Amino acid sequence: MRSVKLQTLGVGVVFLVALPWLLDSEFLIGFAVLVLYSATLGQSWNILGGYAGQFSFGSVLFFGTGAYTSSILHVTYGINPWIGLLVGVVMGMAVGAFVGFLSFRFGLRGSYFALITLAFAEAFRILANTVEFTGAGIGIYIPLRQEPANFQFTSQMGFYYVILAFFLISTYITLRLEHTRFGARLMAIRENEDAAEALGVNTFRHKMLAIMISGGIGAAGGTFYAQYYLYIDPYIAYGVEKSVEMLLVSIIGGMGTVFGPLVGAFALHSINEIARHYLEAPGMSLVVYGVILVLIIGFLPDGLIGLLKSKKKAGDDA
Amino acid sequence: MLEPVILLTALINGLMFGAIYALVALGLTLIYGVLHIINFAHGALLMLAMYAVFLLFTQFQLDPYLALPVVVPGFFVLGYVLYRFLIGKLARGKDQNILLITLGLSVVLENGALFFFKADIQTLNLEYAYDMIEIGPALVTLPKAISFGASIVIGLALWALMAKTDLGKAIRAVAKERVGARLMGIDVDHIFAVSYGIGIACLGAAACLLMPSFYVTPTIGHVFVIIAFTTVVLGGMGSFVGALIGGFLIGITESFGGLFLGESLGQIGIPLIFVLILLFRPTGLFGGKA
Amino acid sequence: MMLEVQGLSKSFGGLQAVAQVSLAVPQEQIVSLIGPNGAGKTTLFAMVAGFLKPDAGEVRLSGKLVSGLKPHQVCDLGMVRTFQITQPFAKLSIRENIMIGAYHHTDQPRRAAERAEAVASQVGMKMNLDAPADDLTVAGRKRLELARALATQPKLLLLDEVMAGLNPSEVEEILKIIRGIRDSGVTIFLIEHVMQAVMSLSDYTYVLNNGQLIASGTPEQVAKDPHVVEAYLGHGAAARLTGGDRRA
Numbered sequence: 079m080r081s082v083k084l085q086t087l088g089v090g091v092v093f094l095v096a097l098p099w100l101l102d103s104e105f106l107i108g109f110a111v112l113v114l115y116s117a118t119l120g121q122s123w124n125i126l127g128g129y130a131g132q133f134s135f136g137s138v139l140f141f142g143t144g145a146y147t148s149s150i151l152h153v154t155y156g157i158n159p160w161i162g163l164l165v166g167v168v169m170g171m172a173v174g175a176f177v178g179f180l181s182f183r184f185g186l187r188g189s190y191f192a193l194i195t196l197a198f199a200e201a202f203r204i205l206a207n208t209v210e211f212t213g214a215g216i217g218i219y220i221p222l223r224q225e226p227a228n229f230q231f232t233s234q235m236g237f238y239y240v241i242l243a244f245f246l247i248s249t250y251i252t253l254r255l256e257h258t259r260f261g262a263r264l265m266a267i268r269e270n271e272d273a274a275e276a277l278g279v280n281t282f283r284h285k286m287l288a289i290m291i292s293g294g295i296g297a298a299g300g301t302f303y304a305q306y307y308l309y310i311d312p313y314i315a316y317g318v319e320k321s322v323e324m325l326l327v328s329i330i331g332g333m334g335t336v337f338g339p340l341v342g343a344f345a346l347h348s349i350n351e352i353a354r355h356y357l358e359a360p361g362m363s364l365v366v367y368g369v370i371l372v373l374i375i376g377f378l379p380d381g382l383i384g385l386l387k388s389k390k391k392a393g394d395d396a
Numbered sequence: 397m398l399e400p401v402i403l404l405t406a407l408i409n410g411l412m413f414g415a416i417y418a419l420v421a422l423g424l425t426l427i428y429g430v431l432h433i434i435n436f437a438h439g440a441l442l443m444l445a446m447y448a449v450f451l452l453f454t455q456f457q458l459d460p461y462l463a464l465p466v467v468v469p470g471f472f473v474l475g476y477v478l479y480r481f482l483i484g485k486l487a488r489g490k491d492q493n494i495l496l497i498t499l500g501l502s503v504v505l506e507n508g509a510l511f512f513f514k515a516d517i518q519t520l521n522l523e524y525a526y527d528m529i530e531i532g533p534a535l536v537t538l539p540k541a542i543s544f545g546a547s548i549v550i551g552l553a554l555w556a557l558m559a560k561t562d563l564g565k566a567i568r569a570v571a572k573e574r575v576g577a578r579l580m581g582i583d584v585d586h587i588f589a590v591s592y593g594i595g596i597a598c599l600g601a602a603a604c605l606l607m608p609s610f611y612v613t614p615t616i617g618h619v620f621v622i623i624a625f626t627t628v629v630l631g632g633m634g635s636f637v638g639a640l641i642g643g644f645l646i647g648i649t650e651s652f653g654g655l656f657l658g659e660s661l662g663q664i665g666i667p668l669i670f671v672l673i674l675l676f677r678p679t680g681l682f683g684g685k686a
Numbered sequence: 687m688m689l690e691v692q693g694l695s696k697s698f699g700g701l702q703a704v705a706q707v708s709l710a711v712p713q714e715q716i717v718s719l720i721g722p723n724g725a726g727k728t729t730l731f732a733m734v735a736g737f738l739k740p741d742a743g744e745v746r747l748s749g750k751l752v753s754g755l756k757p758h759q760v761c762d763l764g765m766v767r768t769f770q771i772t773q774p775f776a777k778l779s780i781r782e783n784i785m786i787g788a789y790h791h792t793d794q795p796r797r798a799a800e801r802a803e804a805v806a807s808q809v810g811m812k813m814n815l816d817a818p819a820d821d822l823t824v825a826g827r828k829r830l831e832l833a834r835a836l837a838t839q840p841k842l843l844l845l846d847e848v849m850a851g852l853n854p855s856e857v858e859e860i861l862k863i864i865r866g867i868r869d870s871g872v873t874i875f876l877i878e879h880v881m882q883a884v885m886s887l888s889d890y891t892y893v894l895n896n897g898q899l900i901a902s903g904t905p906e907q908v909a910k911d912p913h914v915v916e917a918y919l920g921h922g923a924a925a926r927l928t929g930g931d932r933r934a
Contacts, residue, residue, distance in 0.1 A: 133492055135499070184675045189434040189495050193625055194674050200622055201667040208661040215660070259793040266786045269775035276735065276769070278761030278790040278838050318618055322503060329496065362511055368503030375496050376486030 087253075094242055098235045107234040109351065113343045114241045115302060119320075120327035120339025121248040122296035127325060128333030129255050130288035131268025133188070136195030137296055137324045139177060139202055140170040142315030144297025145304040149218045150211060159220075159229035163301045170297020171290040178289035182282050187271065196321070203316035217311030220304060229305045241302055245340075248295045252336050264288055268334070296324070326367055330374055332381025341383050345370075405534040406651045412540040414647020415547035416602055420620055421627035421639040422551060423598030429634030430571040430591040431479075433487075433494040438624050439617025440502030441596055445471055445603030446612040447509060453520050453607070460520060460607045461542070467600040475596025480589040502617060509614035519611045539608035550601050551640055554594070558636070567591055571634075623650075626670040632680025642681070687749075688713045688842050688873045689734070689765070694743035694753075696729055703729040705897040706743070711842070716864065716874045718884040720908075721894035722918055727877040728770055730894065731846055734875075735767040736760040747842065761790065764841035768834075768848060770877075772827035774819035780806070781815035783830055787837030805837045809863050825856045829863075836867065843867065845876035849883045861887055881918065885909065893917065 098107050122140060127133045147169045148162030157165075177198050181191050206212040224230045231237050255261025266274040267281050275281045304310045314320070323346075331342025346367060353363035378384055420442060427435045448467055452458040458466070478501075487493040527538040558564035569577040570587045578584045627646050631638020646666060653662035673680065689711035696704045704726040711717040721727050732738040734745050736757040745753040747765050755763075766787075775783050784802035785795070792798055806815055809829045813822075819830060828848050835843055845864070849857050864887060868874050878884045884891065885905045893901040893908055895917040901908050908914055 133495065180671075180675055184678075186674060186678075188491055190674060190678070192495055193434070193629075194671060197622065197626075197667040197670040197674075201664055201671065204661065204664040204667070208658075208664075257795060259789045259795065259798070262782065262786060262789060262795070262798075265778060265782075266775050269777055270773045272737070272757075273769065273773035273775065273834075274786065275757040276737075276761065276767050277787045277834055278758050278766070279786065280756075280758045282756075322499070325496075325499075326503075359511060362507070364507035365504050365511065368500045368505075368507065371500035371503065372482070372486065372497050375493050375500065376488075 116343035123324040126292035130264040135192040136199035138320040140293040140296025141300035144300030148301040170293040174289040174293025206312035220308040332383030410648035410651030414644035418643025423595035427595040436498035437501040439621030440505040443617040471600030472597035476593035479592035543605035715889040718888040726897040767844035768831040770846040787834040790838040
């Protein structure tokens with residue numbers, strides 16, 4: 079059983095590595111980049127929300143921190159964005175630790191945790207909009223210099239392999255959650271925090287680790303965004319939209335599952351493209367997401383991936 | 397140092413806006429107090445109400461104040477239907493589901509508005525928008541003064557509804573002891589939907605009072621959702637008096653924040669208060685023990 | 687002494703939930719705490735297990751001070767509680783539920799799973815362990831609470847009304863299991879609302895009423911104590927009744 083699963087995973091990785099050659103189109107590879115990028119951000123939310131059960135409405139905190147860290151280091155101090163990426167990840171973890179420490183130490187749970195993360199993101203947005211070194215409201219333009227050593231590429235393919243690596247690392251971490259004590263304990267916290275604590279789980283420490291991992295992954299996604307679009311401003315970096323996108327892909331795909339964010343990201347960007355090219359109504363795609371979110375909460379608590387799984391189960395039983 | 401007149405003007409302006417915040421927060425705190433849910437769609441529904449007022453004015457030349465008897469009942473019905481047939485049905489009694497469903501609802505409303513109205517800032521150009529009245533040494537625009545007075549009247553009316561009528565009694569019974577209320581023959585789902593409807597009707601009223609002196613964009617709800625939650629948390633979740641006083645405090649904070657910290661950084665007061673209250677006094681300034 | 691509670695007090699608002707309670711649980715015995723609903727039993731348990739901070743008093747486990755510690759630290763020292771209202775990890779399987787307890791002594795999933803299975807059979811859970819905990823009946827949930835706690839390999843097990851809501855034959859079974867656990871060397875301190883259920887089980891019994899200990903002794907002594915009968919059945923009841931089974 080386990081080996082079959084490993085084989086499937088291996089095939090999946092080989093497929094993703096070969097994908098740009100199979101697609102052979104800048105547009106389609108660009109699409110794959112966006113899907114993997116959203117899936118990586120979704121994975122950040124998924125580890126904290128889907129596995130540890132701490133629903134964040136402000137995960138953009140990590141994204142924005144990663145984006146700003148690498149961009150400021152790069153533009154203001156001339157530090158290579160690859161190094162900026164690493165510093166950004168550390169900063170993302172630090173922001174996670176900061177928000178987590180305050181929220182968890184003071185016992186905020188459920189909806190209150192969601193709201194306080196939202197408020198933190200808002201405070202960060204206002205700060206970024208005000209202080210000098212983030213470029214305030216004007217934002218930061220990253221100079222164009224397309225070299226791999228500079229974390230910029232002439233074609234989509236370069237970005238594809240970078241974001242594929244981010245995605246695979248974040249997904250590997252999530253996969254490990256399914257097979258380790260740490261992951262089992264996070265899920266126990268999600269299901270019932272008091273019971274987990276009674277059974278000897280240091281819930282504070284586990285939630286702290288979860289939010290820090292989430293922060294690191296989110297920050298990597300943020301640096302990627304900055305290098306891909308070469309621009310960042312307070313609203314992109316700390317606005318509500320990105321927080322919502324991060325939780326949407328995870329919940330729609332299936333929170334608390336390894337591949338939920340990938341499925342969700344694929345669904346989301348497909349709807350996006352259809353809305354843009356065929357309906358010529360770009361805004362409508364988010365309307366559709368919202369409707370899907372409501373329907374999923376109402377009827378498919380395990381997300382789209384739950385739909386696939388239950389079908390497979392029915393097939394196995396037959 | 398700043399002149400006393402400037403401080404006083406800031407104070408009065410803060411109070412004027414605070415009254416609207418209080419009205420928005422009253423709806424939110426009522427919904428929380430009775431249903432024990434966090435209505436994340438509150439900001440988006442306010443936005444919707446503001447567009448309704450905007451359309452009534454531009455399409456039918458209906459003055460925003462005269463729109464009150466249309467928008468308030470309309471939003472009551474909207475709220476009732478939303479809860480009875482969507483939120484209550486799909487949430488299956490789980491808190492986090494309600495949070496996500498109302499988030500989904502706000503995503504739909506905001507992007508729907510973005511699609512129909514574009515991202516442009518819309519205002520009503522009313523003849524009386526800049527009529528001034530004197531309050532002590534300060535000059536205040538007429539619409540702000542009206543909204544201040546009207547918010548207080550509506551707040552009192554709501555209090556009277558809750559304290560003096562049979563419906564209010566039923567709502568309080570359900571808020572306190574839903575199982576007991578059900579046993580006594582109260583239709584709890586109906587009362588839930590009514591309470592949600594009243595909460596949303598408050599938004600309708602707030603929209604009518606806001607529009608003469610404010611603008612609307614599809615994302616205006618973001619501004620108000622944080623303010624409303626901060627107000628409610630500050631006053632104590634579920635507390636009416638708390639929402640009223642909280643609204644004024646937030647209005648003043650915002651006004652003085654802008655004065656002392658500048659337009660941009662001045663906004664930080666609200667999320668900061670929110671975080672601090674949640675951390676150090678989650679029952680609010682006027683709430684009882686948790 | 688396995689557990690010593692000294693002058694433990696807690697009040698909520700103006701209401702004194704637990705007042706100056708002192709008691710002791712000797713090693714490898716079954717000690718019970720009984721009392722009518724609202725007597726403060728669960729509050730006392732919550733304080734002993736670190737879920738509530740006492741206003742005054744202290745709790746010692748094998749002589750070590752545990753009051754002020756967090757529940758997981760209390761568990762580290764070998765004391766673990768179950769919940770009156772069962773708290774399963776609903777979406778996890780029965781096996782995974784018990785494994786959370788078993789992980790207390792190993793970080794290897796395989797060993798935790800083995801331990802989970804052993805504990806499951808010890809408490810008589812013969813069902814499919816891969817089924818979600820959500821599907822369990824009330825009796826099954828009570829056993830799951832027991833199994834999870836037991837999987838942490840405690841020295842002292844605090845059981846909060848594990849018999850409430852069970853039918854007589856289920857109560858019989860769980861009594862047998864609890865004795866078996868004691869015989870394996872685990873000390874047991876349990877709360878129960880229903881007196882009869884613990885009569886045959888306990889080596890020693892404390893009676894709590896309105897937050898205060900009103901009696902203690904062997905179950906036989908306690909059952910004859912007029913204070914106890916009155917606490918349960920109301921004023922003057924001792925004279926009228928001899929303590930028949932009033933349980934529906």
